Amino acid sequence: MAQGRGSAVAMGLALLCLLVHSEVTQAATFVVGDNGGWTFSTVGWPSGKRFRVGDVLEFRYNPWAHNVVAVSAAGYRSCSASPAARVFTTGNDRVTLARGTNHFICSLAGHCESGMKIAVTAV
Template sequence: MAQGRGSAVALGLALLCLLIHSEIANAATYVVGDSGGWTFNVAGWPSGKRFRAGDVLVFRYNPSDHNVVAVTAAGYGGCSAPRGSRVYTSGNDRITLARGTRYFICSFAGHCQAGMKIAVTAA
């Protein structure tokens, strides 16, 4: 009888792995700003796209000219990066989306105000 329970647990784990693999396989990768990359006037870039939890955003930019900062809705609206905000500076940042809305800005002076910000909602 113990072997039967062990087989059921193994089958359950195998199904769980298959489900996780299937979710990962369905994840999409998006280059923010498409061929123009992370630059000015990208605020409308997410329009018309359907993002899902697990999708990956790739921010491509020159790190001496820009950065990417994950901010709150207030930080997005006010173009400000609150203390403790996560700052990305590689020039090729990959960010996996969780369910909900994520906000990103460039914190270089005037860049966010020039439209270098996006809000992305993942289902």
């Protein structure tokens, strides 16, 4: 009888590992702006794409010319970042999507207004 319980536990652990692995492998990485990278007029880039919680956005850009700032919906609409906003500046930034709409802008003068912003909804 102990052997039966042991094999049931082993089977349960194997199933748990399989489920965890399948969740991890389902996450996708998206290069924002595709081959053009994070630049002006990327506002429409998310259109037609399906994003899930845990997917990764990779922002590729010239760090001397741009940045990436995670903002609220209000910050997205007004093209402004709060002092507490998370700012990325490496030129090759990876951001994991949270559930709901994730908003990003370039906070350099005039960039967001010129379309350097995206809103990505993850389900």
